[in-house]
Amino acid sequence: MKSAAPQRAANAPGRRFAVVLLALFLLVPLLPGEFWTVVGTEILILGLLAMSFNLLYGYMGQISFGHAAFFGLGAYATAMLFTALKSPDGSIGVPEFLLSLLVGPPVAAVGALIVGFFCVRLTGIYFAMLSLAFGELLFYIVFSWYSFTKGDDGIQGLLPPHYFQDPGNYYYLTLAIVVVALLVMWRITESPFGYIMRTLRDNQRRAAFLGINVRLHMLANFVIAGAFAGLAGALWGPFSRSVSPGLLGWQESGIAVFMTLIGGAGVFIGPIVGSVIYTMLQAVVKMYTVYWPLTIGTIILLIVLFVPGGVLGLVEKQIKARQGRLSDGGGARAGSDEE
Amino acid sequence: MTQSDRKWDKVINDLKLSRRDFVFSSVAAGVLTLTPRFVSAQAGAPYKLGVLLPSTGTGANYMAHCIKGLPVAIAELNKRGGLLGKHQIQMIYRDTETKPDVGAREAKSLILNDKVDAIFGTYSSAVALAIQEIIHEHKVLHFAATSNSSKITQDNYTPYTYQFCPDSNMQSGAVVVAVAKMAKKNGWKSYVSLGQDYEWGRDTHKGFTGSLAKVAADVKETRQLWFKLGETDFTSYITAIMAAKPDFMFGAIAGKDAETFLQQAGQMGLFKRVPFPGGLIAVNDLKAQRKTLPRGMIGLARCPFFAHLNEPIMQAYIKRDRAAFGADDYPDDWACMYYDALGGLEQGAKKAGSVSTEAIVKALKGATIDTCRGKRTFRDCSNQLEVPSYVGEVWDSPDYPFPIYKPDTMVVVEAKEVWTPTCAEVDKLKKKRA
Numbered sequence: 001m002k003s004a005a006p007q008r009a010a011n012a013p014g015r016r017f018a019v020v021l022l023a024l025f026l027l028v029p030l031l032p033g034e035f036w037t038v039v040g041t042e043i044l045i046l047g048l049l050a051m052s053f054n055l056l057y058g059y060m061g062q063i064s065f066g067h068a069a070f071f072g073l074g075a076y077a078t079a080m081l082f083t084a085l086k087s088p089d090g091s092i093g094v095p096e097f098l099l100s101l102l103v104g105p106p107v108a109a110v111g112a113l114i115v116g117f118f119c120v121r122l123t124g125i126y127f128a129m130l131s132l133a134f135g136e137l138l139f140y141i142v143f144s145w146y147s148f149t150k151g152d153d154g155i156q157g158l159l160p161p162h163y164f165q166d167p168g169n170y171y172y173l174t175l176a177i178v179v180v181a182l183l184v185m186w187r188i189t190e191s192p193f194g195y196i197m198r199t200l201r202d203n204q205r206r207a208a209f210l211g212i213n214v215r216l217h218m219l220a221n222f223v224i225a226g227a228f229a230g231l232a233g234a235l236w237g238p239f240s241r242s243v244s245p246g247l248l249g250w251q252e253s254g255i256a257v258f259m260t261l262i263g264g265a266g267v268f269i270g271p272i273v274g275s276v277i278y279t280m281l282q283a284v285v286k287m288y289t290v291y292w293p294l295t296i297g298t299i300i301l302l303i304v305l306f307v308p309g310g311v312l313g314l315v316e317k318q319i320k321a322r323q324g325r326l327s328d329g330g331g332a333r334a335g336s337d338e339e
Numbered sequence: 340m341t342q343s344d345r346k347w348d349k350v351i352n353d354l355k356l357s358r359r360d361f362v363f364s365s366v367a368a369g370v371l372t373l374t375p376r377f378v379s380a381q382a383g384a385p386y387k388l389g390v391l392l393p394s395t396g397t398g399a400n401y402m403a404h405c406i407k408g409l410p411v412a413i414a415e416l417n418k419r420g421g422l423l424g425k426h427q428i429q430m431i432y433r434d435t436e437t438k439p440d441v442g443a444r445e446a447k448s449l450i451l452n453d454k455v456d457a458i459f460g461t462y463s464s465a466v467a468l469a470i471q472e473i474i475h476e477h478k479v480l481h482f483a484a485t486s487n488s489s490k491i492t493q494d495n496y497t498p499y500t501y502q503f504c505p506d507s508n509m510q511s512g513a514v515v516v517a518v519a520k521m522a523k524k525n526g527w528k529s530y531v532s533l534g535q536d537y538e539w540g541r542d543t544h545k546g547f548t549g550s551l552a553k554v555a556a557d558v559k560e561t562r563q564l565w566f567k568l569g570e571t572d573f574t575s576y577i578t579a580i581m582a583a584k585p586d587f588m589f590g591a592i593a594g595k596d597a598e599t600f601l602q603q604a605g606q607m608g609l610f611k612r613v614p615f616p617g618g619l620i621a622v623n624d625l626k627a628q629r630k631t632l633p634r635g636m637i638g639l640a641r642c643p644f645f646a647h648l649n650e651p652i653m654q655a656y657i658k659r660d661r662a663a664f665g666a667d668d669y670p671d672d673w674a675c676m677y678y679d680a681l682g683g684l685e686q687g688a689k690k691a692g693s694v695s696t697e698a699i700v701k702a703l704k705g706a707t708i709d710t711c712r713g714k715r716t717f718r719d720c721s722n723q724l725e726v727p728s729y730v731g732e733v734w735d736s737p738d739y740p741f742p743i744y745k746p747d748t749m750v751v752v753e754a755k756e757v758w759t760p761t762c763a764e765v766d767k768l769k770k771k772r773a
Binding site: 033034035038042086088089090091092140143144146151152153154156157158159165240241242244246247251283286287290292293 | 394395432433434438439440443444445447448451452453464465468469471472473476488490495536537538539541565567568770771772773
């Protein structure tokens, strides 16, 4: 493990980039029209989903194709409580609205605990397939249970309180929640627990020899990732004004995978950057053509073939190469001084 | 022939080549919109029409003709000057992928970015319910013409939505009327239901079983079978139906799934053993399955062109679509209903004397409009157009290269016979909106 001081130094460019990104996010509602504010909100929510997915993929080394199930569970938990707390005239107060948001993460965490209990017994492709199977199972339950979830219809009428109906205000609420969530995630990934995750990613057998309870740590990470996905889902319902079973489906999970691959799984904020690229590209491409699946498929293909570390992975590589050249040059100069 | 006329003809000819690719069609409509030859001297602001239909996902095959046909119909309307003779319609298409969250996102994009004045769409009822939340919030006119869950005009009612196709209750009611007659004639006592496991399927099934129990209490449902959207193998369902040995079967199946089921069931000889009255067999099914569809089978349609050949609007519509897409390319039910929606928009603007949303909403309330299906009136309390459903026997006509419904077997069930009886009942279902 790295000691704290060099680690902080190594993280400095990333930290500066995060601050710049945050500043840019703060400015989004100042753009003319409401459209880009809405796109910005989507970037943040789906970015949080992708970040939570990366706790499993980038830090624990396991790919889940059923991660959106927890996004959907969070969305449905919020939608159901939201509907129950609405007054007879269809409106909802701010406290009730915030309370409905709070219920998303714990419900998703409970779901993740149950699913994770089975999934963490496997690794690699078996982990991926089992997570996919559970994801589809949850999707089908929500899709079919009409009396409880409204089935394929989904739940409509999730209009937030008047103040948050303004896209700018909802955006800033989302930004605040996502920033806090990312800070907590950062803290987790930089804690001893986070480094245990990296160890499990790199060599599970060695971790077990070191006395680490592999399954327990994997399960804890699975639940944490599920809870953050649930938080993203909780924000999605009132943003979209409705929820539907598709939120739990494998295609939604695929979006988190795409975003992570585009942004870079090896960098903490990679998935958020992936969300910026994916969501903005989608918004723009769909204005001109229906061939969005072809477009994103081509992009993913190019990324996997030529930029396997994602956009931020490439940037990080360039920075390290530059730092290496500078230190080599410095070393050479120092050497010549000595001569 | 002027240069503009040649340009117009070229565009129409080009459209013949396009399949479902609306892009070229939309561009054509846009080009025509910009052609000065067609713009009146008192040209007003363009009227932006967002079209939300799937070109991917289940239902894409049903929407293909709508997507390629709407730009042609719009181009023709624009040739007359557009809405009120001065507002050229600019069509902006988006693919909903038959997913509610995508539909809601694209509705927001159309409203906030493209600033559309109205939205036409969509195919799936679940998507329609999701976009209703967006259109109600932003007070945008919405014409639904395919998605037909009764919730769209009742439980999830918004004054901005107008419905141009018979709702799920009306359709299942129409099947009940037809089946009750057949059950009495053939002595049928039992049936098995097979449905798509989603809102429309459940809603249609519920409407059918409830209504049939009222008019033919001695006819019992012995088994329900539900399958997931996008099912590709119906073998187990078909064998289960055969094993149950019902007198007939009821189906709540649409889209690609209907096509797949009909093909597989036909091959396995299901329809020779179990009559299947009331399965949705629209014109596109009749065209696509012209060789395999069992003759004598009883189908249900929403807007079959052959039922209204005497209507001048239908005649003109058929003529134009055949000219644009080929002599065999008759409009299907879905394209027909969206054509009526476009006509409704034109007539609504004319009645209102304005293209403002509020004015059109007010003008169409309880209004009677001219459609492919004759003069039809919007129900005051739900904005549901008073349109019939059609039940008939699949039959080879000498006049068409595909089967149609045999004219003397076709039962046209009018809306008032089968829709939610009173406005008081409809109002009771409506949810409160903040």
